[in-house]
Amino acid sequence: MRKKAISRILALVVPVLLSLNSHAFAAPVEEQTPVTQAAVATAPVAPSAEAAPAEAEAAHATEGEEKPGDLIMHHILDNHTYAFEPFGEVHLPRLEVAGYDISITKHVVMIWLAAILVVITATAAGSSIKKSSANKAPKGIANVFESLVDFISNDVAKPNIGHGYEKFLPYLLTVFFFILFCNLLGLIPYGATATGNVNVTLTLATFTFIVTQVSAFRAHGVVGYMKHLTAGTHWALWIIMVPIEILGQFTKPFALTIRLFANMTAGHIIILSLFFISFILKSYIVAVAVSIPFAIFIYLLELFVAFLQAFVFTMLSALFIGLATAHEGGHDGHELEASGHH
Amino acid sequence: MLTSGIILLEGGLLSANPGLIFWTSLTFLIVLLILSKTAWGPILSMLEERSKGIQSAIDRAHTAKEEAESILKKNREMLSKADAEADKIIREAKELADKVRNELTEKAQEESRKMIASAKEEIEQEKRRALDVLRNEVADMAVKGAEKIIRTTLDAEKQKAVVNDMIREMASNRN
Numbered sequence: 001m002r003k004k005a006i007s008r009i010l011a012l013v014v015p016v017l018l019s020l021n022s023h024a025f026a027a028p029v030e031e032q033t034p035v036t037q038a039a040v041a042t043a044p045v046a047p048s049a050e051a052a053p054a055e056a057e058a059a060h061a062t063e064g065e066e067k068p069g070d071l072i073m074h075h076i077l078d079n080h081t082y083a084f085e086p087f088g089e090v091h092l093p094r095l096e097v098a099g100y101d102i103s104i105t106k107h108v109v110m111i112w113l114a115a116i117l118v119v120i121t122a123t124a125a126g127s128s129i130k131k132s133s134a135n136k137a138p139k140g141i142a143n144v145f146e147s148l149v150d151f152i153s154n155d156v157a158k159p160n161i162g163h164g165y166e167k168f169l170p171y172l173l174t175v176f177f178f179i180l181f182c183n184l185l186g187l188i189p190y191g192a193t194a195t196g197n198v199n200v201t202l203t204l205a206t207f208t209f210i211v212t213q214v215s216a217f218r219a220h221g222v223v224g225y226m227k228h229l230t231a232g233t234h235w236a237l238w239i240i241m242v243p244i245e246i247l248g249q250f251t252k253p254f255a256l257t258i259r260l261f262a263n264m265t266a267g268h269i270i271i272l273s274l275f276f277i278s279f280i281l282k283s284y285i286v287a288v289a290v291s292i293p294f295a296i297f298i299y300l301l302e303l304f305v306a307f308l309q310a311f312v313f314t315m316l317s318a319l320f321i322g323l324a325t326a327h328e329g330g331h332d333g334h335e336l337e338a339s340g341h342h
Numbered sequence: 343m344l345t346s347g348i349i350l351l352e353g354g355l356l357s358a359n360p361g362l363i364f365w366t367s368l369t370f371l372i373v374l375l376i377l378s379k380t381a382w383g384p385i386l387s388m389l390e391e392r393s394k395g396i397q398s399a400i401d402r403a404h405t406a407k408e409e410a411e412s413i414l415k416k417n418r419e420m421l422s423k424a425d426a427e428a429d430k431i432i433r434e435a436k437e438l439a440d441k442v443r444n445e446l447t448e449k450a451q452e453e454s455r456k457m458i459a460s461a462k463e464e465i466e467q468e469k470r471r472a473l474d475v476l477r478n479e480v481a482d483m484a485v486k487g488a489e490k491i492i493r494t495t496l497d498a499e500k501q502k503a504v505v506n507d508m509i510r511e512m513a514s515n516r517n
Contacts, residue, residue, distance in 0.1 A: 078359060095361070102361035111366055115373045122381035130384045149385045169386060170378040178373060194366075199359045203366040265355070 009289055068276040076268055078197055079106045084190055110194040114181035121145070122177060152176055152314060160318035161325065168321055171211055175204060176314040183264060183306030187299065195309070196264035198257065205253035205260075208317040213249070216324035252320050256313060263309050267302040271295050480512050 080103060083089040094103040125145035129138065138146045157165040157172055179195055186193025194200050217225055229245045230238050274295045278287035487508050491501045 073355070077355065078362065100360050100364070102364050104365075105359070105362060107362055108365045111369050115369045118373055119376050119380075122377050126381035126384040129388050145381070146385060146389065149382070150389055153386065153389065166386075170374065170382045173382050174370070174374045174377050177377075178370060197359075197362060198356050199362040200366045203363050204370065207367070207370065 068273070068280060072269055072272045072276070075272060076193075076196060076265055082106050082109060106192050107194040107197050107200065110182065110185055110192045111200065114178060114185050114194065117185075118174075118177050118181050148176070149173060156311070156315050157318050160315065161322040164325070165318075168211065168215070168318070171207070172314050172318055175207070175317060176310050179204065179260065179313055180306060180310040183310060184303075186264065186268065187302055187306065193264045193268060195260055196268060198261045201257045201261040204313070205256040208256060208320060209250075209253040211317070212252070212320045212324045215321055219325040252316075256316055259316075260309055260313055263305055267298060267305055271298050271302070274298065483512075484508070 080094065081089045081091050092104045092106070092109065094101070096102065121141055122145060125142045128140070128142040129146065132138065132142075137143075152173055153165075153169055157169055161168060182195040182200070183193065185191045186196060216228070220228060229242050233241050274291045278284070278291040487504065491504050
């Protein structure tokens with residue numbers, strides 16, 4: 001039964017996919033038009049009325065051939081106007097301070113929205129937890145936050161950073177929830193993914209970089225930090241090791257930047273591309289059989305990726321901090337201690 | 343394809359935007375400050391408190407279990423000791439009772455034996471006394487009889503028969 005249905009769908013879809021743009025489809029239409037023209041020749045108004053939408057469609061088609069790429073990029077890139085497609089658009093204010101353009105763009109709006117949502121929900125969770133005692137089971141939003149906070153603190157920060165992980169927790173938690181909300185806001189209609197902008201991810205990675213470097217200096221002191229750069233090798237190798245280690249310090253935040261940005265951008269490009277397949281092929285069948293199911297699948301995947309990438313960014317930040325603050329020899333003991341607590 | 347590639351290179355996917363960097367860092371720092379105060383503090387302290395509470399509850403349960411086990415052990419010991427004690431007491435009581443009974447019966451037997459012996463002795467004495475009395479009586483009667491005989495008939499034959507008669511009579515009286 002199911003096989004039959006699948007073969008029927010394939011029989012419908014494959015010829016459409018193969019021959020939509022060929023002349024075989026266009027020819028009968030062209031043949032038909034003279035007939036209708038001849039038939040309604042007595043009424044001169046009718047053909048022009050029929051021709052007008054056809055012309056408009058043709059114009060749309062010629063535009064559309066260049067458009068998908070532009071449209072996708074337009075959707076993904078930052079913008080100075082916030083478009084609510086059929087209802088109009090809001091022009092966001094342009095600001096300039098000391099020669100720098102600090103306009104409020106679409107992504108800035110999304111960041112603010114995410115920030116407001118994070119603050120409201122997390123504060124609500126915090127206040128409801130403050131009200132209830134530790135012996136009571138948490139409810140609602142407090143429960144959600146508590147489980148996520150517990151996860152970040154016990155499964156991400158503790159094993160990766162080890163001793164003294166508590167002072168990095170506020171940073172890691174904020175990064176996690178901030179990225180998570182930004183990612184999720186990109187998945188709702190009229191939203192935009194701020195974390196799909198390389199500037200945003202670069203800023204967040206820079207914060208991790210600063211935290212990592214400062215904690216490394218605090219943990220080892222200047223001399224220990226310099227020693228760390230030589231990676232404990234023979235002095236003759238320092239001329240190679242030191243540049244590599246310095247480079248290594250910068251590749252970590254760079255990797256964070258690109259990973260988050262690329263992941264969030266890629267998902268949106270895939271979803272939009274799947275939609276544009278049906279526009280390029282101009283077929284409802286493709287839209288129903290290919291674009292929408294696959295787009296839904298990718299959307300669900302994106303929902304997962306939103307959580308995953310927030311987790312990965314937090315986890316790697318914790319890992320980098322842990323690597324930077326690790327004491328030679330003492331680290332294993334801390335790790336044992338941390339794992340022993342589980 | 344070519345156009346999108348050019349767009350990717352030119353069109354700002356990787357272009358720097360200082361305004362966005364500025365707003366991102368500002369927003370992030372403000373969020374970090376607010377949330378550290380309002381959310382993470384209470385949630386983390388609550389988690390800490392709860393984990394401590396659970397730990398202490400587990401510890402308490404452990405100590406309570408140990409205590410209960412030691413109490414149970416002590417109880418068992420006491421019970422077995424009490425059993426032994428009771429056994430011992432019962433045994434001792436039985437022994438004592440046996441001893442007392444034996445003593446009592448022995449004493450009673452002794453007493454009865456003594457009583458019988460004394461009764462026998464008394465009877466013997468009574469008998470001897472009675473015999474003495476009888477002997478005196480007999481002697482008196484003999485003297486009296488002799489006197490009588492002598493008084494009435496001085497017939498030897500008669501005297502003999504009288505004496506014999508008297509002796510026979512006495513013998514039957516004695517028994």
